[in-house]
Amino acid sequence: MLDNERYTYMASVMKAMAHPTRLFIVDELDKGPKNVGELTAMVGIDMSTISRHLSILRHAGIIAATKNNNQMIYRLLCPCVLDMYKCVLKIKEQED
Amino acid sequence: MLDNERYTYMASVMKAMAHPTRLFIVDELDKGPKNVGELTAMVGIDMSTISRHLSILRHAGIIAATKNNNQMIYRLLCPCVLDMYKCVLKIKEQED
DNA sequence: TGGCTATTTGTCCCTTTTGCCAAATACCTG
């Protein structure tokens, strides 16, 4: 398979997005930066789990964090990920 | 989490893309329809595994298949998935 | 029908992912 490394990298970024909770987080961060507590309250699962989701998105380079006192403020780095939604919706239309 | 079903659906489509071999297949099908044997030769792993990858992409609505004699010809349904690459590359640039 | 080619499906094994709880860490404040 030609250029395997490229595909592996691309897949890793897409995998980071490919989870309902993480897509929700990305959507929320697109509206504005938020801390872990706020996101936890919105999603309604354990904060440790949210923290891990945020870590996955951060390592993929999709979001970034800044420390504010004892809080971590997360923000969306690349709003272009939201364009992926458009394509997914186009696929959905095709099926109906 | 608001509108959970929407996020679950979107995640399932993105998950279908989130694998190096499947991204490669999508890229190849973008150049033109191909049968399972051709894709297997290009990727270099077991045909049964390729077949399952194709099944995953088909169920996600990303590709479609037509039977030609005893071959299955796969084709890309929604070339817009390739636009996702652009965003991933933008993310990569940001990191360097 | 029997054999040949192309593809899919069943099964097994191993690895990764996800979620929870509890413990650790970080930072502020009295």
Next chain:
DNA sequence: CAGGTATTTGGCAAAAGGGACAAATAGCCA
């Protein structure tokens, strides 16, 4: 320093993902 709040990390269990091999299925041709 002690206590409080915010977040991350370790460990564990359940579930899902990925690959190989063998067996099943489908369609063609003699």
